[in-house]
Amino acid sequence: MSERLVMMNQRARPTFKWWVQDVVDAVLHYPSYLVERHIYERPSARYRKMLIRVTGFDKLAADCEILSRDGVLILPGYFTGEPLQQMQQDYNRWCELKSGSDRYGFKDFDGGKQESYLATSYSMSKVAVGPYLTALVSYYWGKPIRLAYCHGYRLDPIEPQEYRAFRWHHDLKRKQVRVMVLLTDTPVEGQRMDYIAGSHRVWHRFTNHRQCRFTEEEARSYGSPIHCVGPAGTVVLFDANGIHRGNRNLGSRRDQYTFNYTAGRALFPLPGLHPEVVKQLTDRQRRMVRIDDDSRNLWTRFRHWITDRYFLRLW
Ligand SMILES: [Fe+2]
Numbered sequence: 001m002s003e004r005l006v007m008m009n010q011r012a013r014p015t016f017k018w019w020v021q022d023v024v025d026a027v028l029h030y031p032s033y034l035v036e037r038h039i040y041e042r043p044s045a046r047y048r049k050m051l052i053r054v055t056g057f058d059k060l061a062a063d064c065e066i067l068s069r070d071g072v073l074i075l076p077g078y079f080t081g082e083p084l085q086q087m088q089q090d091y092n093r094w095c096e097l098k099s100g101s102d103r104y105g106f107k108d109f110d111g112g113k114q115e116s117y118l119a120t121s122y123s124m125s126k127v128a129v130g131p132y133l134t135a136l137v138s139y140y141w142g143k144p145i146r147l148a149y150c151h152g153y154r155l156d157p158i159e160p161q162e163y164r165a166f167r168w169h170h171d172l173k174r175k176q177v178r179v180m181v182l183l184t185d186t187p188v189e190g191q192r193m194d195y196i197a198g199s200h201r202v203w204h205r206f207t208n209h210r211q212c213r214f215t216e217e218e219a220r221s222y223g224s225p226i227h228c229v230g231p232a233g234t235v236v237l238f239d240a241n242g243i244h245r246g247n248r249n250l251g252s253r254r255d256q257y258t259f260n261y262t263a264g265r266a267l268f269p270l271p272g273l274h275p276e277v278v279k280q281l282t283d284r285q286r287r288m289v290r291i292d293d294d295s296r297n298l299w300t301r302f303r304h305w306i307t308d309r310y311f312l313r314l315w
Contacts, residue, residue, distance in 0.1 A: 033203065036174060037203065040175075041174070041263075042142070043139075043141060043142020043143065044143055044309075047138075047309060048061075048064075048139055050312055051312070052139075054312050054314065054315050055315040057135055057136075061139070063075075063136055064139045064140050067136070067140050067177075067238075067239070068140065069198070070195075070197040070226060071195060071198060071199060071200030071239045071241075072226055072236065072237065072238040072239075072242065072244075073238070074229075074230060074234065075235040075237070077230065077231050077233050077234055078233060078234060079127075079233035079235070080233050083123050083126070084232060084233040086121075086123035087121065087123045087124050087181070087183055087257075088183050088184075088232070090120070090121035090122075090123060091121075091152070093120075094109055094117045094121075094152075095154055101154070104158060105155065105156030106156075107153060108151065108153035108154075109152040110150045110151055111151035111152075112149075112269070114269060116271045116272050117152070117271060118152075118270075118272065118274075119271055119273060119274055121274060122276055124181075124274075125273040126274075126277055127179070127181055127259065128289060129277065129285050129289060131315060133179055133235065133237070134261075135315060136237065137177045140177055140237075141177070141261070141262075143263050143309060144284075144287075144308040144309055145263055145288060146261065146262055146263070146264050146287075146290055146293075147259060147261055147270060147289045148260040148261060148262045149260040149266075149267075149270075150257070150258070150259055150260070151257075151260075152255075152258065153255075154253065154255050155246075155248065157249070157252065157253060158249070160248060160249045160250075161248045162248075165245065165246050166245060166248050168196075168215070168216065168244070169245065170199070170204060170212050170240065170241055170243050170244070171212070172209070172212060173240065173262070173265075174241050174266075175200075175239060176239065176240050176241070176260050176262045176266060177238070177239055178236075178238050178239075178240050178259070178260050178261075179236075179258065179261070180193070180228075180236040180237070180238070180258040181233075181234075181235055181256060181257050182230060182233070182234045182236065182256050183233075183256060184252065184253060184254055184255045185231050185252065186228070186229045186230060186231075187251065187252070188227050188229050189249075190247075190249070190252055190254065191246065191247055191249055191251050191252075192229045192246075193228040193236065194225040194228065194245050194247065195225065195226045195228060195242055195243070195244045196222045196223045196224070196225055196243040197226050198222065198242075199222040199242040199243040200239035200241045202222065202241075202243075214243055219245075240260070267290070270289070270290060273291075278291065282314065283304075284308055287304055287308065
């Protein structure tokens with residue numbers, strides 16, 4: 001599969017020549033490519049335009065351009081003051097409640113373990129429905145999004161180690177946007193995440209975890225790494241189809257919480273949001289965080305899809 005072909009997905013308005021070549025390659029080599037890249041993952045230029053009009057966020061297009069180009073966007077010090085302090089306090093409380101960590105000094109919250117730590121934090125739950133961040137993710141997708149997965153973890157300093165996600169890899173779910181909130185300062189020499197710029201556009205073939213891993217040399221053949229660093233409160237958005245890795249070392253302790261968004265696929269059980277936040281949600285936001293969404297019948301779900309995608313009135 002040519003690089004030119006795999007890069008087309010990010011173009012909201014591809015040229016006719018690219019489209020024809022894409023279809024020929026796709027039919028010959030990857031039947032699933034048509035559905036994944038040209039329908040599910042393809043952003044709608046019309047939806048993007050509507051989103052800017054509805055939200056009034058002029059910066060969306062510029063920020064999304066960086067995210068589309070590199071696969072990663074760093075918003076240094078996005079959260080400050082009271083909201084950040086509340087998140088840090090809640091996170092420390094979780095860490096006190098949950099004793100022990102694994103042999104790598106790794107302690108995690110929510111994720112696939114049917115825990116509900118997020119639901120106990122008002123400030124952290126607000127991030128999941130934050131107007132600008134969710135508008136940015138929706139703009140990147142070019143269609144309505146769903147909260148797919150939530151996971152937080154604390155990394156204590158350890159001797160450098162390479163294991164699991166702390167080596168070059170891409171995630172198994174293809175296009176998905178992760179909104180990662182750093183709750184502690186993350187310097188370059190610390191336990192930072194690295195991301196190979198531009199690697200999110202590659203259509204990887206894989207059938208198991210091992211095929212998603214890369215050596216240092218292989219990873220760098222796709223591009224240069226970007227160090228995802230910043231002060232506490234920094235938000236890192238990235239497409240987890242791109243090649244990335246965490247780093248374990250003797251740098252300072254790292255706390256983070258991550259929200260994954262997709263356009264409706266790769267959905268996992270959620271930890272729930274704080275009851276006070278749930279009370280404030282609009283109908284569209286309730287659908288976005290999948291409250292009541294699964295229990296509705298097909299006709300209702302279709303009506304909501306049309307409403308969110310074509311007749312969006314408020315953000
Ligand atoms: Fe990953």
